[in-house]
């Protein structure tokens with residue numbers, strides 16, 4: 249099967265303006281994403297994530313290497329026909345309403361009449377903005393703007409969605425809505441290539457991740473494999489009396505080479521705790 253994304257040995261050097269040194273923003277990065285996969289590119293600020301995505305979109309010309317989308321070279325205009333893109337800082341016309349914004353982008357993609365109306369309604373529903381469809385974007389929150397941005401990226405029913413920091417500046421509840429949306433897109437077999445430095449979110453939606461640092465890919469693989477600690481085994485018990493824990497500790501002590509690394513109550517992440525506390529409070533009268 250043809251990969252959805254195939255980046256091979258991508259190098260991007262930005263030449264200095266006036267004086268200064270050339271900057272190698274991307275240094276020999278290769279990424280292959282299968283159709284239907286959700287791939288996350290993570291890395292600190294300035295590590296080359298956006299530049300990699302822009303090269304894939306044909307918005308930045310590679311210094312060397314190639315980028316392909318469903319087999320078509322990214323520098324060819326038709327490679328973008330099947331791609332939706334949410335940039336890091338999307339710009340919208342603040343005086344348009346949510347519905348008008350989607351209708352505007354739908355028209356740019358050639359939709360008209362009933363098809364345009366149906367697509368607009370469907371997307372507003374998908375991103376949970378039907379109730380806010382007639383409000384101007386100037387009054388939307390950051391989370392709502394990101395969701396309308398996602399809807400915009402989906403207007404032409406792309407097979408590949410590229411999301412540059414989809415939850416930047418969005419609170420945990422808004423982030424969860426975006427995360428759920430990405431999971432819904434995965435159900436529909438849409439390939440998603442996203443970049444972020446919010447590791448929790450990447451962990452929850454991605455099948456595979458790449459870690460990029462100073463322009464180089466330093467680790468890549470399936471999330472479950474990357475996160476597994478090879479020489480450790482986790483056992484989670486419910487209602488274990490203290491004597492049982494003592495017996496387990498004694499058994500471990502009798503086994504040569506084995507070591508009890510930690511026991512105690514498992515911890516939730518701060519993000520999960522925040523969501524649990526705030527969502528239950530929200531439902532309260």
Ligand SMILES: Nc1ncnc2c1ncn2[C@@H]1O[C@H](COP(=O)(O)OP(=O)(O)OP(=O)(O)O)[C@@H](O)[C@H]1O
Nearest residue numbers: 262271273291292293294295296297298299300445
């Ligand atoms: N058009 C450009 N001209 C010159 N340098 C650039 C240009 N675009 C990006 N850079 C530089 O390339 C490096 C990588 O930038 P890039 O935006 O790809 O990183 P990033 O990982 O997406 O960062 P962030 O998480 O902050 O968005 C940075 O040092 C940046 O300053």
